[in-house]
Amino acid sequence: MTFYDIFTYLCTFTIIIPLAVFCLFPVIDHLKTPIRHLLIKISLVFVCYFVLLIIPYMIFQQDLGNILVFLAVPVFFYLFQKETNLMLPASLFVMLTACCLGSLSYVIYHTFGVIFHPHGQSTEFYPESMIAQLIFLVFADIILYKPARKYLGWMVTNFHNAFVWRIACIFPCCFTFLVFTYIPHNYYDIYTYHDLHVYFSMMLTLLVFVFLLYVLFYTIIHSYVENQYILEEQKILEIQAKEYSQLSQHVQETREIRHDFRHQITVISGLLNQGNYEELKEYLSQYESSISLQTKIYCRQPAVNAILSHYDLLCAQDKIKSKFAVDFPTLSPISSVDFCIVLGNLLENAYLECKTLQKYEKFIHLKARQTSPGAFVLLIENPYEHEIKKTDSGFFLSSRRKNCVGTGLKSVTAICKKYDGHLSIKTDNHRFKVKMFLQC
Structure with missing residues (x-):
């Protein structure tokens, strides 16, 4: 040798x-x-x-x-x-x-x-x-x-x-x-x-076939992902439509209240002149409860505001303490659709987790704002009590779909990469904390 x-x-x-x-x-x-x-x-x-x-x-x-x-x-x-x-x-x-x-x-x-x-x-x-x-x-x-x-x-x-x-x-x-x-x-x-041409023809056919399979696979995957993105957009639009409907209803109620307000003043004035304070107090209490609460305005972006209002209402219905502090600039390099997808997925995960809590206080804390001309930071925190499972690659498994990678956080991760950002997820003391940094 x-x-x-x-x-x-x-x-x-x-x-x-x-x-x-x-x-x-x-x-x-x-x-x-x-x-x-x-x-x-x-x-x-x-x-x-x-x-x-x-x-x-x-x-x-x-x-x-x-x-x-x-x-x-x-x-x-x-x-x-x-x-x-x-x-x-x-x-x-x-x-x-x-x-x-x-x-x-x-x-x-x-x-x-x-x-x-x-x-x-x-x-x-x-x-x-x-x-x-x-x-x-x-x-x-x-x-x-x-x-x-x-x-x-x-x-x-x-x-x-x-x-x-x-x-x-x-x-x-x-x-x-x-x-x-x-x-x-x-x-x-x-x-x-005389099999030389047969061998080369067969290898060429195999090569073309596998190339077409790769092209077909990419086309199918691309169409599927685009459809998922469209579904996310439709979900946001549905929430916006619901929010606008509630806002229109509020405007109509306000208009009716203004129309009837002079009659209410007459009744209040009469009870006051008569010195009937107990009945006046009861009347004012009934009148106050008949007026719907004013729609909250979280930020200047209508789509973002609609998402936040939607989940704030859901939290109120399920007695979950919600605290949202979001300042999304009107003119921002970050697409409002992308930001709404991030908010929608994170808030949905937090809401569904809090909804099933038995041991811990139910709350969702959300902060999001532009910290500098080129940086946007989002923080969200909520409690959890079930076991958090992760794959060997670090992906979180969905708590609602057994042994499946959670699609919500995957969408958030993809958008984070789109804006050259960084996503940090921590789980300690039964608190699920997500911190996301985006370049804008």
Whole structure:
């Protein structure tokens, strides 16, 4: 065994490096550690991996390349999942997409082997094939950087249905399996049976098919997320319509009160002149109770005011102490629709939790205002008494949908990322506290 043998053996594993780089593209906004620190960790892992690869090679005296690559995939996935805050099925889909790309690079490898070594075999090492495979992966990383960030990154950020992600993992698995299944083991057989054009046609068909599946998957996910956003907007509009209806009713009541006010003055004046103070007191009490309370104005933005009024009314009906202090600027870079979605989801979660409380005082405290020309801060706090469950990736599980990731906080997280903000969630002493910072 020479140094050249060890070198060529290790070269067969270098394809893992560009594939690992590809895995980072869609999840770069979801990394738990800074990218520089992560690159150092990745480098150390690869050094350890290549050192460990030499041991079985020296023991068995043969190339176990493909076997060791497949055995390494679960280990790399575990390390990859630990460094991101994505749900496991979404991370798995990203990793399997990289495996798809890796299997395609093997098609390039064996294509060069068939062309330059017609009497060779797939198990042999060919330097020109290895170089072509690496060049393909490097160019693939460069070409796919923007699509992976824009489309795949958008999906893992905005779509959070674990079941659908699990189903979606099937087609990159199938593509990878089929590519490795149809690798020509003896290159000469392709020429003997005139199967060269059949092999390339089949690989091209598989590639086009899986590409169309990815496009279709993105289209479906994008439509679903957009529909969810529209439903959120409709919910806000319904609340606004209800608030405006209540406001119109209040205006009509005020108009009627003004019309009848002179009659009330006559009655009050008569009772006062007669010195009948007890009856006057009772009459004023009845008159006061007949007047509806004035609609509260929390801020100058009608949509935001409607959301706050809606939940303030619900809290009053269920004897929940609500304290809202919100100052949302009329002219703000933050969309009022986005801010209403944040408010609606956070207040809905807090209200539904307080509604079922048995042990603790029911209250919701909300503060939101622009603290500086480029910063908007929101704080909300409410008690809870059930067990707070989280996934390994840090996502909170819904208390109303068993073992499902809460969609409310996921929507809030997505909007927070949209404005380059920061979301902090703390649970201590049976208090659920959410703090959100948005750049505006």
